[in-house]
Amino acid sequence: xxxxAAPAAANLIHPLKSIVERLEPAALFPxxxxxxxxxxxxxxxxxxxxxRLHPERNFLGVERLLGRLRKLDRKGRRAGxxxxxxxxxxxxxxxxxxxxxxxxxxxxxxxxxxxxKRKHRKNRLINDRFTQLxxxxxxxxxxxxxxxxxxxxxxxMTAVFAANPAFQKVETPAELSAVVTDFERxxxxxxxxxxxxxxxxxxx
Numbered sequence: 212x213x214x215x216a217a218p219a220a221a222n223l224i225h226p227l228k229s230i231v232e233r234l235e236p237a238a239l240f241p242x243x244x245x246x247x248x249x250x251x252x253x254x255x256x257x258x259x260x261x262x263r264l265h266p267e268r269n270f271l272g273v274e275r276l277l278g279r280l281r282k283l284d285r286k287g288r289r290a291g292x293x294x295x296x297x298x299x300x301x302x303x304x305x306x307x308x309x310x311x312x313x314x315x316x317x318x319x320x321x322x323x324x325x326x327x328k329r330k331h332r333k334n335r336l337i338n339d340r341f342t343q344l345x346x347x348x349x350x351x352x353x354x355x356x357x358x359x360x361x362x363x364x365x366x367x368m369t370a371v372f373a374a375n376p377a378f379q380k381v382e383t384p385a386e387l388s389a390v391v392t393d394f395e396r397x398x399x400x401x402x403x404x405x406x407x408x409x410x411x412x413x414x415x
Contacts, residue, residue: 223284224297225271230304233311239296240269245316245350248273250302250336251323255283256393258319262287262295264390268316272297273305302336306344315348318355322394325361337368342375349412356383357408360398365406378410 236246245268249258252272262270274280280297287295326334
């Protein structure tokens, strides 16, 4: 059921007071609910729409560019969303040092920078180390959702997850794939397909 508009926080951008102490997700939101994190939230179009559809979950959008984070803030406040917050930090740093262990019910990574030049591919977020970081922060039953329009990057994404026996591939729910980013909508209109993948930790 869509979330009705309600008075939201004056500012949805969480002020990061320390880069060495782990966050306390319960302190970010008015209600204690499962937390989903979007790494690289862009203009906030996906996260605002998805948070509106799921008031029973909390959502954290992570961006290093302040201009993009301000768009998330404006859209979220206009929608009256109390279950949405933004954080300005590098995604990889957040995963390794700031997000508490076993705290995220889902990680969403949509259209990350593909770094197409071979010499720059070391900068890609989804690399061999990413799967280990994801394992650390995912709560029991957690899931990683990936989207990209770049076939080379998609090949790398699926390869690194396939190489980690702690993960298994699952289907992306239709309800989730129906919520698109503005970037994705523009590319789809030009005939560029979205490539999807989702992974869950293997039950021990």
